[in-house]
Amino acid sequence: MPTHEREITEPVDLCLPGGRLNPAAVGWTRRPLHRANLRGWGRAKRWEYWGVVTPSHVVGVVASSLDYAGVHGVYVLDRASRAEVSHDAVVPLARGAVFPPVSGAGRARATGGGVRVEIDQDPGGTRLRAAAPGVAVDLEIPLPDGHESLGVVVPWGPRRFQYTVKDVGRPVRGRLVLGDVTHDVGEDAFAVLDHGRGRWPYSVAWNWAAGSAPGRAVQLGGKWTDGTGMTENALFLDGRLHKIGAELEWSYDRADWLKPWRISGDGVEVEFTPFHERVSRTELGVVGSETHQCFGSFGGRVRAGDGAWVALDGLTGWAEEARNRW
Numbered sequence: 001m002p003t004h005e006r007e008i009t010e011p012v013d014l015c016l017p018g019g020r021l022n023p024a025a026v027g028w029t030r031r032p033l034h035r036a037n038l039r040g041w042g043r044a045k046r047w048e049y050w051g052v053v054t055p056s057h058v059v060g061v062v063a064s065s066l067d068y069a070g071v072h073g074v075y076v077l078d079r080a081s082r083a084e085v086s087h088d089a090v091v092p093l094a095r096g097a098v099f100p101p102v103s104g105a106g107r108a109r110a111t112g113g114g115v116r117v118e119i120d121q122d123p124g125g126t127r128l129r130a131a132a133p134g135v136a137v138d139l140e141i142p143l144p145d146g147h148e149s150l151g152v153v154v155p156w157g158p159r160r161f162q163y164t165v166k167d168v169g170r171p172v173r174g175r176l177v178l179g180d181v182t183h184d185v186g187e188d189a190f191a192v193l194d195h196g197r198g199r200w201p202y203s204v205a206w207n208w209a210a211g212s213a214p215g216r217a218v219q220l221g222g223k224w225t226d227g228t229g230m231t232e233n234a235l236f237l238d239g240r241l242h243k244i245g246a247e248l249e250w251s252y253d254r255a256d257w258l259k260p261w262r263i264s265g266d267g268v269e270v271e272f273t274p275f276h277e278r279v280s281r282t283e284l285g286v287v288g289s290e291t292h293q294c295f296g297s298f299g300g301r302v303r304a305g306d307g308a309w310v311a312l313d314g315l316t317g318w319a320e321e322a323r324n325r326w
Helices: none
Strands: 044-053 057-065 069-078 084-092 106-112 115-122 125-132 135-142 150-155 161-170 173-178 181-185 190-199 203-213 216-222 233-237 240-244 249-251 261-265 268-284 287-303 309-311 316-325
Touching: 044 115, 044 135, 044 316, 057 106, 057 115, 069 106, 069 115, 069 125, 069 135, 069 268, 084 106, 084 115, 084 268, 161 203, 161 216, 161 233, 190 203, 203 261, 203 268, 203 287, 216 268
Parallel strands: none
Antiparallel strands: 044 057, 044 190, 057 069, 069 084, 106 115, 115 125, 125 135, 135 173, 150 161, 161 190, 173 181, 203 216, 203 316, 216 233, 233 240, 249 261, 261 268, 268 287, 287 309, 287 316
């Protein structure tokens, strides 16, 4: 299924020398090629989010700079008991937070409020370490040969734009420590990256869904890209990206988040069935956020680049709605 969006195949700067969006950066990639040369202060957002799904747990680690604050966190869900461990830290002016300009290269660091996140990246993969009271994460996330990710620049205008990398279905190994109990991570586990760099409007909402199983993965988004001419939708087969250029319709019950979700559009017929809802809220006066992230299983089908339909039965992951004033 062809997409109307332009594929970028050579390295490019996200911004022009004056800080505005570089028109040549608007498009999508199969591997990180954008250098996020954001300048100055004001509405700039930088973050690294890793989600990890194992047969027994779901782990989320985030390090972010929103200019006026750093918001960092470590989250763990026990899939059997539904018990949650969640630690979030807000650091004024994102003091001490460091983020590299290119996804998959260099170091990211964030500390504060009892939360520590360390991300080391090189061509062979990523090492993710995070700690908070009662929880520690130490994971290796290799980058297989030929593995592709979806990079997209979404243009709201010359002064408001976002570059995202969604890397779904990465292998992962290591350990998760809860209290004095160590859980090995490896077999039947996968990791998902959300790398973000850009300058955002004050108020925005988005949907995001990501799921994986051996040999198949899916990445779907909505709301925040509508009307921009770009989308963040893709199917991955054996690590190969099939770009989906359609805007999608998301249907779910905001009064009962655990009811099935439906995501549809040209070449997309997806149903997502949640088994757990995570609610995250941050209020800092005139700014704030609310996220409903549901973990569950996927069904339905998505059309690949050759026109063949690919079933999503057996994929596990999440679907979410986020609303931000920032």
